[in-house]
Amino acid sequence: MNVEFEQKVFPNKRQSAEELAEVALHIRRDIIKSLVLAQSGHSGGPLGSSDIFATMYFGGYMRYKPEDMTWEGRDRFVLSAGHMCPVLYATLANAGCFPKAELATLRKYNTRLQGHPGRDMGLPGIETSSGSLGQGISIAVGMAMSDKLLDKNDRRVFSLTGDGELQEGSVWEAAMAASHFKLDNFCWIIDNNDCQIDGRIKEVLDVYPIDEKCRSFGFDTIVVDGHNFTELMSAFDRFLENQKNNTGKPTAIIAKTYMGHGVSFMNDNYKWHGVPPSVEQAEKALAELV
Amino acid sequence: MQELTLHGSKPTRHGFGEGLVVLGERHDNVVVLGGDITGSVMTSLFKDKFPDRFFSIGIAEQNATTIAAGLALSGKIPFFASYGAFCALRNADQLRISVCYNEANVKIGGGHAGISVGPDGATHQVLEEVAFLRTLPHMTMLVPCDYNEAKKATIAMGEMVGPAYIRFGRSPVPLFTNDNTPFEIGKAQVFREGNDIALIANGALVWESMLAADELAKKGIKARVINCPSVKPFDVETVVNAARECGAIVTAEEHQVHGALGGAVAEVTAKNAPVPIEFVGVRDSFGGSGEPEELMVKFGLTWKEIYASALVAIERRDKGSSGIRRVKDVAQYAE
Numbered sequence: 001m002n003v004e005f006e007q008k009v010f011p012n013k014r015q016s017a018e019e020l021a022e023v024a025l026h027i028r029r030d031i032i033k034s035l036v037l038a039q040s041g042h043s044g045g046p047l048g049s050s051d052i053f054a055t056m057y058f059g060g061y062m063r064y065k066p067e068d069m070t071w072e073g074r075d076r077f078v079l080s081a082g083h084m085c086p087v088l089y090a091t092l093a094n095a096g097c098f099p100k101a102e103l104a105t106l107r108k109y110n111t112r113l114q115g116h117p118g119r120d121m122g123l124p125g126i127e128t129s130s131g132s133l134g135q136g137i138s139i140a141v142g143m144a145m146s147d148k149l150l151d152k153n154d155r156r157v158f159s160l161t162g163d164g165e166l167q168e169g170s171v172w173e174a175a176m177a178a179s180h181f182k183l184d185n186f187c188w189i190i191d192n193n194d195c196q197i198d199g200r201i202k203e204v205l206d207v208y209p210i211d212e213k214c215r216s217f218g219f220d221t222i223v224v225d226g227h228n229f230t231e232l233m234s235a236f237d238r239f240l241e242n243q244k245n246n247t248g249k250p251t252a253i254i255a256k257t258y259m260g261h262g263v264s265f266m267n268d269n270y271k272w273h274g275v276p277p278s279v280e281q282a283e284k285a286l287a288e289l290v
Numbered sequence: 291m292q293e294l295t296l297h298g299s300k301p302t303r304h305g306f307g308e309g310l311v312v313l314g315e316r317h318d319n320v321v322v323l324g325g326d327i328t329g330s331v332m333t334s335l336f337k338d339k340f341p342d343r344f345f346s347i348g349i350a351e352q353n354a355t356t357i358a359a360g361l362a363l364s365g366k367i368p369f370f371a372s373y374g375a376f377c378a379l380r381n382a383d384q385l386r387i388s389v390c391y392n393e394a395n396v397k398i399g400g401g402h403a404g405i406s407v408g409p410d411g412a413t414h415q416v417l418e419e420v421a422f423l424r425t426l427p428h429m430t431m432l433v434p435c436d437y438n439e440a441k442k443a444t445i446a447m448g449e450m451v452g453p454a455y456i457r458f459g460r461s462p463v464p465l466f467t468n469d470n471t472p473f474e475i476g477k478a479q480v481f482r483e484g485n486d487i488a489l490i491a492n493g494a495l496v497w498e499s500m501l502a503a504d505e506l507a508k509k510g511i512k513a514r515v516i517n518c519p520s521v522k523p524f525d526v527e528t529v530v531n532a533a534r535e536c537g538a539i540v541t542a543e544e545h546q547v548h549g550a551l552g553g554a555v556a557e558v559t560a561k562n563a564p565v566p567i568e569f570v571g572v573r574d575s576f577g578g579s580g581e582p583e584e585l586m587v588k589f590g591l592t593w594k595e596i597y598a599s600a601l602v603a604i605e606r607r608d609k610g611s612s613g614i615r616r617v618k619d620v621a622q623y624a625e
Binding site: 118119127128130131135139144149150151170174180181 | 321343345347348350352353355356357358359360361362363364365366368383384386387388391392393
């Protein structure tokens with residue numbers, strides 16, 4: 001399959017739902033392209049969370065400089081669900097952090113786009129290695145503690161976990177600490193697609209009710225349609241308000257999503273958790289993503 | 291060669307706690323995470339002096355380890371201390387991925403090492419963590435022999451860049467090094483010269499090796515005693531020289547005999563200078579309750595085992611019974 005990556009790069013600013021949808025479309029197209037070239041990797045979660053990433057990175061909520069992702073004043077994002085990295089790579093490429101052509105190296109020998117994020121490879125925008133579930137969120141809490149309690153600056157820390165990931169007990173250790181240390185500079189996003197590799201969340205091990213759990217752990221908890229940009233924006237707006245007003249409460253955004261969203265034959269199907277599209281499937285998917 | 295005399299006893303954990311205070315005074319970015327046993331692992335000294343730089347994480351070692359990684363990735367030098375069973379093994383995956391794979395500048399202090407913990411029993415007597423930690427890429431693994439060395443090692447690990455772990459104990463152990471005794475990460479020190487047998491030890495077993503050397507001297511055997519606090523990075527040169535010059539080795543440590551100091555010595559000598567080695571340590575069993583002194587005898591961690599092992603190693607060398615052939619034996623084969 002002859003794959004070409006468009007050179008288009010998007011700005012990070014307050015923008016309309018339509019504009020964010022355009023960004024999300026490009027992120028999804030790049031996810032499909034990088035996965036079909038890799039012939040390995042996870043399709044479902046990255047496609048399902050593309051709207052969250054488009055909002056978070058391009059809606060003016062994270063302050064960063066694409067040309068210098070080590071800038072000291074940047075806000076940081078930690079992908080706790082490391083296997084979802086194709087969406088993070090596509091997002092960073094669409095922000096202009098590195099050339100889009102590099103998306104073709106996903107999971108290949110010596111690539112900076114490791115199968116799960118590897119900080120040692122030095123890809124701009126990768127704050128930490130992750131892939132062993134339940135750890136990224138704790139790292140993010142440590143970062144938020146450093147910013148708020150030690151350096152006393154106004155930097156923000158975002159972290160995204162899956163919903164199956166909530167079965168890892170250490171996630172709740174991190175949540176407990178975020179609340180205990182009053183980290184209103186910390187935003188936890190839960191990609192609630194109700195799927196994990198073995199099936200539906202309830203069948204594998206029930207983690208519901210997630211919203212009540214988050215509330216009881218001390219989070220300002222917002223449940224949104226993870227494919228509705230207006231709802232996503234208002235949730236991130238509330239996080240910014242929480243930080244600005246020193247509420248002392250961390251924010252949890254539970255984004256209800258569909259695994260594989262945007263591609264009809266992948267939508268809401270847990271069998272797409274950990275597999276890439278074939279060439280035919282990729283062509284079909286790209287034909288839909290216009 | 292060092293001038294070493296016994297001046298009482300003191301737990302190595304005191305050296306750790308006091309070393310942290312020194313680091314706190316020298317470096318504003320040193321922070322400490324507590325795991326609810328701060329008095330026991332002596333991080334309470336830092337907490338009292340620098341309350342703004344101390345964070346209680348509760349009984350959650352996995353979280354503390356990963357929070358430490360987040361702090362380190364933000365330019366801090368975080369120390370987390372608990373009992374080794376919980377801050378080296380329960381959090382093994384966090385150490386592997388969030389700390390070592392990230393090359394995060396995280397420092398771990400692991401107390402209650404070995405069976406000299408005493409009455410607490412097997413659950414709290416960690417005997418396996420050195421073997422695990424020295425297999426982790428980027429990790430530095432230190433096992434100091436007494437209070438003074440523990441303090442120096444704590445300061446040194448705080449002032450190097452990269453993941454590091456220090457192992458210390460609960461009970462008082464002989465205090466015999468002094469301010470002038472050198473300590474350097476990656477270096478072993480010859481505490482006593484001799485060419486008949488090398489006794490290579492760390493932790494509390496270094497002093498036992500000194501006692502064993504005294505007894506061996508009574509039989510005219512001059513033992514070289516090597517203190518090896520830096521299990522990783524490892525002082526290959528000092529150990530290989532000992533193998534070549536002594537021709538037989540005893541390793542001694544308060545740990546399972548598999549995979550730790552003895553394993554490191556066996557690896558480097560097998561490659562560079564194969565000689566008979568006898569291993570003194572815990573023999574594939576768990577600890578148990580009792581007074582430290584009773585347990586050290588029960589589990590065979592005194593000078594007597596080191597002494598007896600030295601005689602065995604010397605015999606194996608001299609008789610060539612280990613498959614190691616000295617020059618004259620090889621000549622016999624040739625006929």
